[in-house]
Amino acid sequence: MHEIDSFSYQCGIMDCFNEMVKAGLKPMALAHPFKTPQEREVYIPFVKQITKQYGNYYYLDNDPLITDLFAASLNLSTYNIIFYRDENIIEKYKALKIKKEKAIANNDYQEIRENIAYEFGHLLGYPETHIQQYINNNNEKEEY
Template sequence: MHEIDTYSYRCGVMDCFCEMVRAGVKSLALSHPVDSRAEWDELASFADQIARHYGVRCYPENEPFVTDLFPVSACRGKFLYLFYKADHTLAEYLRLKERKAALVESGAYFGGNRTQIAREYGRLLSYGDETVRTLLENNGEKEVF
């Protein structure tokens, strides 16, 4: 079996997700998160190029959204790219991040509010209800305040 270098693997993932966004399978797709700004910067040119190739948009995200959908270590302090077709999708993502921040600031980010934010993020990523439920149930590494 051929060994695939990390850079090429990450580029292949972005290619696949851009195709899925173009086809309408996903509203929003995320590249794999990377640990450093240097890795992120190295991928920037390809991310822009592949997004243009598929006629989708690319948003560089240096503060990924942390919810109970994914382990906190997969998001906090990471860098990634968002791929989407419609501007309202990015606007919805950013509004959801703002809503969470406001809930955290007001001390209301717990229980149903916390779960609702994660569910809405899952829907934005085009995950089905069962997938979201499973991700929430299986996430043993949630953000602590």
């Protein structure tokens, strides 16, 4: 079997997610998280090309939203690229991050954390049943 280098693999994932966003299967999609901004920066020329090709946009997220949807360590202290087609979607994502911050500051996060995970899952285009499965199977939830 032909070996696929890491750069090409990541570009393939980004291409696939952009096609899904364009087709309306996902309101937004996340690239695999990067450990440093420099690591992410290498992909920006490809990101610009692929988003233009599909008519999508991208957002560089330096503080990804951590929810019970995914293991906390997957996105904690990482740098991400979010692909989207509708400006309203990225604004909902930013508002969700603020909602979480305010809930933590007001000591209300425990009461709404599952709701935040569901809202995030909906932005990613996941069906309700899959969101619940992701939450139930996540054994590495963020601690507060």
